[in-house]
Amino acid sequence: MSDTxxxxxxxxxxxxxFIMTTVVGSYPKPKWLNRARELAADDEAAFDDGDLQEASDDAARLITREHERAGLDVVVDGEMRRNEMVEYFAHRIEGYEFNGPVKVWGHNYFDKPSVVDEVEYDEQWLVEEYEFTASIAERPVKVPITGPYTLANWSFNEAYQDDEALTYDLADLVNEEIEKLVDAGARYIQIDEPALATTPDDHAIVGQALERIVADVPDDVRIGLHVCYGDYSRIYPEILEFPVDEFDLELANGDYDQLDVFKDPAFTADLALGVTDAHVADVESVAQIERNIEKGLEVVLPEQLVVSPDCGVKLLPRDVAYGKLENMVTAARNVERKLDAGELDAVVQQASPADD
Structure with missing residues (x-):
């Protein structure tokens, strides 16, 4: 794997x-954008798709600048144009249809799609989103994209023999979209596979899907994989064989109780470590986040470390989300200074690398 x-x-x-700072993806939407979506869906409102486009552009501009103001090295537009990580893509893929929302937890509903025919690439998914964000950003832009395993696992499969076959066909579509993103200038793409943490025995399927996804992607394009909280011991060290540059892992929420999982065998990829808890509506202190970042130095060398919130922060109050990012950047810069001054040493456990 090349250094990207x-x-x-x-x-x-x-x-x-250099400890790179970024976000996983989603960010709280301005309340007026949610109101704009409601107006656009109201046939009696004098508010059309062009008005919604303008509102979405304004929100993307606002949040991108907010990420830059917080000091992030790599920014995202906060996924201002996306409603949900599966539904958004399913609407753009031939072969999917929707039959109404499904209750998933509490009072939350998910418009779970059904695959009713062979999936096909229909329209571009994220290229215009990326091009707009890149045109207004002063920092590099990361593109999160839902992975094929999650797109398959979180849908009703009514057309394929099994989810594995569906996953591989979806992987080919994700590859097509990534090729278009690369042509548009994207150099940092994150594959989101939260379903892997809930069905870890399928890591081999995810690995094969990733091989399809990165086929012919240039070496200078950074590919990350985000996996939400789960029993990581059931997918490690097997995931080290995945063809990605970094693994973005949710560890702050579990108070790093699984950190030792990644120490033996040695973690050979980059580690994008969650250092603020996306599920807690309190802003961690700079000192606490510094301690969390230093946890990552027990697993990887500084040049392998990236830091971000545990997961998307869209459900947090916006001032809390911003405070977490701002403190995270300050903490990362403080840890860098400690490393430069020799006040802090990487304490990576030098276990043997995983067998090839």
């Missing part, structure tokens, strides 16, 4: 060490 992290180091980054 250095290209995202800001030109004015003074520290010798």
């Amino acid at each position: 992290k250095a290209q995202f180091r800001p030109d004015d980054h003074d520290a010798e060490h």
